Amino acid sequence: MVLDAYTYVFALGTCFALLEAFNNGANDVANAWATSVSSRSVTYRQAMVLCIVFELTGALAVGARTAATIKNGIIPSDAFGTNAGVQLLAFACASAGAATWVMWCTRNSAHVSSTYSLVSSIAGVGVAAVGASKVQWGWNNGQGLGAIFAGLGAAPFISGCFGAIIFMLIKVTVHMRKNPVPWAVWTSPAFFLIAGTICTLSVVYKGSPRLGLASKPAWYIVSVTLGVGFGLFFLAALFFVPFVHARVVKKDDTLKWWMIFYGPLLFKRPPPPDAENRVAKVPNYAVVQEAHGDDSDSSAPVKQDAITEVKADPAAEPSGDAEKGGNNQFEYTQEQYKQLLKDAEERHHANLRKSRGPLGWAMRHLHVNQLGAGSIHETHNLITLVKRVPAQIIVALLYGTSFDIHTAQVGIHNSPEGRRMERVYSYAPKYSNEVEHLYSYVQVITACTASFAHGANDVGNAVGVWAGMYAAWSTGKPSASKAEVPLWQLGITAAVICIGFITYGYNIMKVMGNKLTYHSPSRGSSMEMGAAITILIFSQYSLPVSTSMCITGATVGVGLCNGHIKAVNWKRVGLLFFSWVMTVPIAGLIGGCLMALAVNAPHW
Known part of the structure; x- marks a missing residue:
């Protein structure tokens, strides 16, 4: 009878754990890729393919094999004593609380952190199961609730500062030049160096117990990170620079992608006879376009002063008496x-x-x-x-x-949000497509590495509670403080996260990115690098941090670099911060109430 009850609770908890992983993909991973898709560096379908490849690779190849923090940082394992059933029930209720809250938020396009939701739900469960005195409310070596609240406020601010510094470096070096295209071409290897170094650090610093990266000495970390960074630098100088020089400066649209392997020989390739009258054939990175499609030519007409082509039927618009200020704006x-x-x-x-x-x-x-x-x-x-x-x-x-992410992001013409985004976009300088094209390659690197790091490290948060339930169910004893996570659980969790991103991620992506500020590849790559640096710093000091909060803070920081405070949609930022703060008590209450009902239910 006891084993049957254990199996029932474990099966129910597994369903909620996988639902929480699904929400992780639909919320956190979608927010991470929203920057690249909003900048048009990749299409939504390309992001799906890259997400699957790098999330699964990160989880299966170098994924963390222990889940001690998520299981024992809030509620110590010895608080359950020898009662494996209570621990099993506690983790099931924690998963249910987190999954319920994040699913509701995702359904209503409200962005929250699934990690913070799960940790808060565990805290609420801990109060109901073992009492408030057993819950780690303090710092607890960076794993307690005190550290969580510290990261909630500090991480977005620090990430915004790093993102702003990187974008200002690009802006001063390239965008502010009279002829920015050659500057963008010749300085691109340096930004590959920066991106490669940061991305390698994000893997090595956060470590992997399986590969022992976290225990390597400082000289090893420096050698690997600088080796990869300078390796990208020299490869970019040898192959990338000649290729983009021929395509962007010489305006040779007859180049094939495989010609990049010609390397320096492309410098000797003569430009087309009518190069002076040509426009470089690169994608159109404008947020609002007349020509629909992600492969629009840069020569296509671009409408920067309108919000969307989705307009109301003139017959349905109010009469002229409803106009305000003579700006042909209607109040619906x-x-x-x-x-x-x-x-x-x-x-x-x-x-x-x-x-x-x-x-x-x-x-x-x-x-x-x-x-x-x-x-x-x-x-x-x-x-x-x-x-x-x-x-x-x-x-x-x-x-x-x-789903058309870009049309959904820019809003409805003449609606309150549409007019607000029109004002936000008007404060953002629009840089040439030729320059932005070079930074789209850098952004693809940063986005893929972020997805790899998420699979290698953050999957542990999603699978940690499930692994604890599995250990308690399979052994009949409370799980150890450092219970090993089976490989099959990591694989299933990573796969469910990818499914969540593919099937439901658009619900978050449509309200992120361009609804915060104007996006472009040079801005987007700065945002992702700023977020990566912040995650590195917090991870080095064992402080919990949300990847989603970091990328949001970096987005705001880069948006302010446009030179005006109104270049950021502060209403949307306020709503995001409000949802972050409310996650802690609401997820905690849901998990705690479920646990209290389960523990105190009549039984015989």
């Missing part, structure tokens, strides 16, 4: 604004129904088989529900892969 009622959003969504769905493949079929099937009149239990509605099930499964899996 709440009903009209909701109708705008509904119309925009319907146009998107109409485009999906025209597409080929499984998603197009599923959208057409759902459009044809809609519920009829009457309640849900009417016979014709029950039959329709059964018919819709296969299509709904396909839509749930594939809808996010075709």
Whole structure:
């Protein structure tokens, strides 16, 4: 009977642990990749592929094999004594509390940290299970709640400072020059050096018990990091500089991607006869574009003074009496604004129904088989529900892969948010696509490394509670303070995180990035490097920190480098900070209440 109860609780806890991992991908990982997608350095689908590759590689190849911090930093393992059932139930309730809160936030496009949610839920469970006196409220060597609150305030600020310093270096070195393109070409190896060094440190410093990186001496860390950094520097100088020089300076659009291996021989390649009259063939990195698509040419007309091509039907707009200030701005009622959003969504769905493949079929099937009149239990509605099930499964899996992140980020024309973003964008200088193109390569490196580091280290947060439950269930004893995490659990957790990002990550990405400030590859790479440096510093001193909070702070810091405080959407920043703060008590209350109900429920 006891074993059956253990199995039931473990199965239920496993479901919530995997749901928490799903939310981790849909929230934290989506926020990490939002910078690259918002900057148009990669498309959303490219980000999905890279996320799968580097998250899984980081988790399986160099992933942490212990989860002591997440299991024992808040509630010491000896607090449970010899009662494995209470520990098993506690971790199940903690996962349930964190998963419930993060899922609600993700559903409502509110960004929170899944790590902070889980830690807060564990604290609430600890109060209900073993009493408030056993919970580590202080510093506890950087693992207690005191350290968590310290990181909540300090990490975004420090990350913003580092991001601003890096972007100002790019701005002074390149953007402020009369002819910035050659400066961007010839200085690009230096920024590859910076990115390579920081990214290598993010792996070596945070360490991996399996490879023993955390225990290496200082000379080893310096040698590896500088070796990789200067290796990228020389490879960029040898292959990257000649290639982009021919493409951007000589404006040779006949180059193929594999010609990068020609190296210095490309300097001798003659430019096209009409090079002076050509425009370099590079992507259009403007946030708002007339020409839709991620592969737009830089010569395509760009509309910088408008927010979106999604406009209301003129017949539905209020009369001229509603205009304010003569700026052709209309004040919509709440009903009209909701109708705008509904119309925009319907146009998107109409485009999906025209597409080929499984998603197009599923959208057409759902459009044809809609519920009829009457309640849900009417016979014709029950039959329709059964018919819709296969299509709904396909839509749930594939809808996010075709979501238009950029249109969703810039808002609805003439809506309050649309006008606010129009003001924010107006304070951000728009740099040439040729210059931004060079930094898109740097940003891909920083984004991939961030995903690798997340898989190698932060997956431990998502899998730690599950590993504790598995140890208590399989042995019948409370898990040890440094219980080993099985490889299969790491693999499953990393896979579920990737699924969460692919299927539901768009819900967070559409409110991040360009809704905070104007993005571009040079800005985005600075943000990601600033966040990486901050994570390195906090990790070195064993202080808990959220990757999402760091990238948000760096985004604000780089946005302020535009030269005006109004270049940042402070309303959105305030909402983000409010959601961070509220995560601690709400997730803690959910987890604690679930544990209190479970422990004090009638039993026999």
